[in-house]
Amino acid sequence: MPNHRRTSPRYLQLARLIQERIDAGEFPAGSRLPSEPEMCAEFGVNRLTVREAVAELERAAAIEIRRGVGTFVRPPVARVSIAVDPRSQRFDMGSTHTSLPDSTAGQGMDVQETITAALPAGTATTDEEAARHLGRPVAVLSRVESVFSIGPESWGISTYWMPSALLPRELAAPGPVENLVRTLADSAGITLEYDWRAFSAIGADIGDADILGVPAGSPLLVREGVSCTPDGEPVLYVRRRIQGERARFVLNFRAPGPPLPQTPASPA
CATH class of the missing domain: 3.40.1410.10 (Chorismate lyase-like)
Incomplete structure (x- = not known):
């Protein structure tokens, strides 16, 4: 996983990377993000890092966590x-x-x-x-x-x-x-x-x-x-x-x- 800022915590680096993929259309609106184990394997991080990254994206209103279902990309906000x-x-x-x-x-x-x-x-x-x-x-x-x-x-x-x-x-x-x-x-x-x-x-x-x-x-x-x-x-x-x-x-x-x-x- 690339380090965008050497001083950034690892979970923020992961959150930025996922956000970049969302912005690029790799994860379109309404799509389900990979599971925790899948992201751990792909990015070489532990579950805590994944959970903190996902929580950061939820606070930024980029994703929606549906308990027991999965994590999904939110559609663009209408202004x-x-x-x-x-x-x-x-x-x-x-x-x-x-x-x-x-x-x-x-x-x-x-x-x-x-x-x-x-x-x-x-x-x-x-x-x-x-x-x-x-x-x-x-x-x-x-x-x-x-x-x-x-x-x-x-x-x-x-x-x-x-x-x-x-x-x-x-x-x-x-x-x-x-x-x-x-x-x-x-x-x-x-x-x-x-x-x-x-x-x-x-x-x-x-x-x-x-x-x-x-x-x-x-x-x-x-x-x-x-x-x-x-x-x-x-x-x-x-x-x-x-x-x-x-x-x-x-x-x-x-x-x-x-x-x-x-x-x-x-x-x-």
Whole structure:
């Protein structure tokens, strides 16, 4: 077995070698990896090394261990592409409708946002942070929790804070919502503009991990920010968490042009 890094533990060397074979298509998605004895014989390592290598690949989400069946290569992860048009970022139009599967396998799946809870803001650290961002007392704020899914899978969690006086009836109870931001703006008779947006990464806490069906500590991409009225009054603070391996933000700096002309194939 080649040593990619002389200082790397032997199990990491083996894990990298197996990953390289997966990337090269030698072990395609859905295929079963060789058994422990087979890998021991092929690579000249002991069972403990094989088990540690397999555990490392499982943590990296490259493989799936099915107890009593075998170890299988996981299919590529389908990503959500969230389109961000820098030319029109003055207005907050809501973002769920721009979240679309970025893979052939995901095409045709419905994007759905569902409110799971609407309640007064309390004493949680996130409630106090929202109050600071909005420049209002916690006592006058409401918090709306939602989950958005693509097909049968939950892909992200959103938490919105807004003045309770502006919370419309449509957002005050659990259920599907077509576009929460537009519903809020239309009900209040206001136009919402972006004040700021920030991006960061965190490990999933137990609550988010349970909703998303991932292990606690899994990487989540966080997009948060404040939206305000045209005169600059903060109205909405949102904190959205998306599975890190399943999302990317795409900045489109130019308008889509006409399709390029097709060049006829040259005769052989």
